[in-house]
Amino acid sequence: MYRKIELVLLILLLIGLAAVSRHLEKQTLSEKVDTKEKVVVVDCGHGGDDPGKVGINDVLEKDINLQIGKRVKKKLEKKGYEVIMTREKDETLAEKSSSNKKIQDMKARVAMINETAPSIAISIHQNSYQGESVHGAQIFYYSHSTDGEEAAKIMQEAFLSADPDNTRQAKANDTYYLLKRTEVPTIIVECGFLSNRKEAELLAGEEYQKKVAKAIVSGVEKYLSSKTIGK
Ligand SMILES: [Zn+2]
Known part of the structure; x- marks a missing residue:
């Protein structure tokens, strides 16, 4: 039985x-x-004639942006995302004959983001300041975008994995061209200060770049999963 x-x-x-x-x-x-189905645009700031900020250790912002951007692309693609880069080499997006290269370059980036219509656009930059003491990553979002604000706050928190002592907060902005003109949630990720010797060295090195890329990818994932749950 x-x-x-x-x-x-x-x-x-x-x-x-x-x-x-x-x-x-x-x-x-x-x-x-x-x-x-998730498409992400990675925009590496500056390039070509435009070096961006010049580090205290002579590194150029345009190079660091591209190095970090490529790492982010690789990691996101491994996770199944489709990644569109606004540039993949050391170049400006403006035509050589252009009378105002900076504006044309920015317009081309915005057009690319709007045509691609990604779930989020991440613009990678490095910061600089007169004083050497200032340091830490900071994320900027468009003042009138609630999605942008949410993404920036999530990304700012994700950066604590790279630098747990960073006390900077995500910041609203309503003048940056890229933030104003893009029709999708866009954030500007200032990974750190090239005017701070320690941070400039870190940002130029492979080890910290990997940490930064990991933080960006986790920020993207957390933001996108919060959107899926909300649907
Ligand atoms: Zn920049």
């Missing part, structure tokens, strides 16, 4: 396990499809 009950229970258990594993399989599949 006992045997029979045991056998029935065992069969029921096996049926249950099979159902659970089928459910899990389905869930991972749908998650993969979900991230596949």
Whole structure:
């Protein structure tokens, strides 16, 4: 008698396990499809004739931006995201003959972001200040974008994994061209200060760049998953 009950229970258990594993399989599949649909634009600031900020250690902002941007792209693609870069080499997006290269370059970046219509656009920059003591990553968002604000706050927090002592807060801005003219949530990620010797050295090195890229990717993931849950 006992045997029979045991056998029935065992069969029921096996049926249950099979159902659970089928459910899990389905869930991972749908998650993969979900991230596949996510497009992210990575905009590496400056390039070509425009070096951006020049570091206290002579590193150029345009180079650091591109190095970090490429690391971010690689990591996001590994996770199944589609990544569009506004530039993949040391170049300006303006034409050579242009009379105002800076404006044309910015317009081209904005056009690319708006045409691609990504879930989020990340513009990578490095900061600089007169005093050497100022340091720490800071994220900027457009004052009139609630999604931008949410993304910036999430990204600012994600940066604590790279630099746990950073006390800077995400900051609103309503004058930056890129923030004003893009039609999707866009944030400017100032990864650190090239005017601070320690931070400039860190930002130029592989180890810290990897940490920064990891922080950016985790910020993107957290922001996008908060959007999916909200839908
Ligand atoms: Zn810059």
